[in-house]
Amino acid sequence: MKNQGLFVTLFLVLAALLAFVFFRASRTEIHRPWPLAPGEAERLGLSEPVAASLALASLAPSSHNTQPWKVRVLSEREVLVLLDEQRLLPAVDPHRREALVSIGAFLENLVRGAGLQGLAAIVEVTVEDPTDTQVARVRFEPKAEPGDPKTLEAILARDTFRGNLPPTELPEETVRALAGTAPSRWTFFPSQSPEGTWIGKATVEANRVQASRDDAMEELARWIRFSPAAARQHRDGLTTSGMGLPAPVRAFMALFFSEKSVSGKSFREAGVKRAAEQALACAGFFVLGSPDGSPPSAVQAGRDLEAFWLEAAARGVAVHPMSQFLEESPWKEEAASRLKIAGTVQMILRVGLAPAPHRPVSPRRPLERFVETETR
Ligand SMILES: Cc1cc2nc3c(=O)[nH]c(=O)nc-3n(C[C@H](O)[C@H](O)[C@H](O)COP(=O)(O)O)c2cc1C
Known part of the structure; x- marks a missing residue:
């Protein structure tokens, strides 16, 4: 009788431990640079509106979520948007076309994000050759009309949906x-x-x-990024939550998958x-x-x-x-x-x-990892 009680307790402890491990391995953590952390803009030597515009820009899509952008701050009113050569995909995108498409999406968000901050962002595209790393020069000017708050909602809500979609015709x-x-x-x-x-x-x-x-x-x-810890560390790439995988599969991948498994x-x-x-x-x-x-x-x-x-x-x-x-x-x-x-x-x-409202979960790097300023 005493032994039976011990077994039951042991079983319950083990089950709880297993549930805890699976829960931790499958949880979805959100790592996105919006809203800005207090003092973040100042630490980077940026004005609050420019920093906020760059944070919104970085919510743009990119292939494999490589976030291939880098921003060099020239002055309070001017930045260069560069292609980060550490973040290319030579096997599937040898001519950097998708990387430039991703940077284009970043620029569109930057213009719209700046509009919400009372700024007009004037973009001059400078890239001519696929090997150029400078893609655009962006100048910020004060703007009279306020931005549409619906734009902010859309930037924050946009994401990639990889689940099944109904074959229902679009109106x-x-x-x-x-x-x-x-x-x-x-x-x-x-x-x-x-x-x-x-x-x-x-x-x-x-x-x-x-x-x-x-x-x-x-x-x-x-x-x-197979595990929540890897997503937290890198804040880029394809996470198992972003792929829309169910919790048990996410836990399994976090615990048992490695780069080798993909091959x-x-x-x-x-x-x-x-x-x-x-x-x-x-x-x-x-x-x-x-x-x-x-x-x-x-x-x-x-x-x-x-x-x-x-x-x-x-x-x-x-x-x-x-x-x-x-x-x-x-x-x-x-x-x-x-x-x-x-x-x-x-x-x-x-x-x-879209079958049901959902929240974007794909991670983004903090500003300090893609913005270069004179002060740093
Ligand atoms: C140029 C480009 C190509 C992409 N190609 C694919 C694709 O083939 N398959 C896919 O699942 N997602 C694709 N995506 C979506 C990205 O994987 C996605 O934007 C990124 O993981 C960030 O996630 P989010 O869009 O939910 O913010 C592509 C995005 C861009 C900009």
Whole structure:
């Protein structure tokens, strides 16, 4: 009898310990630079409005959440926005196109964020060659009209949605408003249209090809943050919460996965299977084109992407870029002619009505890790 009591107690203690370990391994921590910490702007030698604008800018999307931006402060009113060469993805983005698109999204948020702080941010795009690290020069000037508070809501709410989306058609008015954010550059293909079906199939095939490339998988592995501790340390990359994985899977990955697991057969196969489910579960695909494949066009595409995404966030439309299609042959070469897009295809977005409100969880670095000032 006494022994039985001891066993029950031991069992309960063990179960509680296990539950605690799983809970800690699966928890979602939010690491985002908004709102600014007290004294943060001053510590960096920045004015409060400029620091706040940069923090909002950094909530922009970027491939693998590399956050490939660096900001050099020239004066109280002027900064350079640079490409951080430590944060490139040579295996899947050898020409730095996606990195420049990501910086374009950062610039769009910077302009809108500055507007909320009573500043006009005047952007001069300076990048000409893909190897240039200086992308833009930004000047801040006082502005009379106040920014729209809805812009702040949209910047804070925008995120990548990787779950299944209902195949429900998007209302015509929503499609028009989203395409209207850059009228001649966005085209919508419903999932049942011939082009939509082709995009879905090509996306799965491109995922399969990419999953078979060791260099792409090793690169991906370097940007996956398997545990809450890794996310807290790096504050970048792809977290298991950001991937939308359920808590038991997050706990399992935190406890048992490493960079090596990503190169394993089962991880590669699971990724392709998931992409196949995602490609089918949506209302359709928005495709962004630009006149050419030059670096300034990639930056403009990033600005278009973010303008679109903020409008989508405000309208409850979930957005998921699926880029393997634009990273692998033969699809990247075929995309423009198959979809009758004049010029270069810059982004393919899976979209649908967001099933439920959710909060963004993808981490961002604090300002001090991407802003260089004279004082530091
Ligand atoms: C140029 C570009 C390409 C992207 N490609 C993909 C992609 O192929 N698959 C994906 O799941 N997310 C993709 N994303 C989304 C990023 O992974 C996401 O923005 C980043 O992880 C930060 O998360 P957030 O958008 O929720 O803030 C892409 C984003 C950008 C800007």
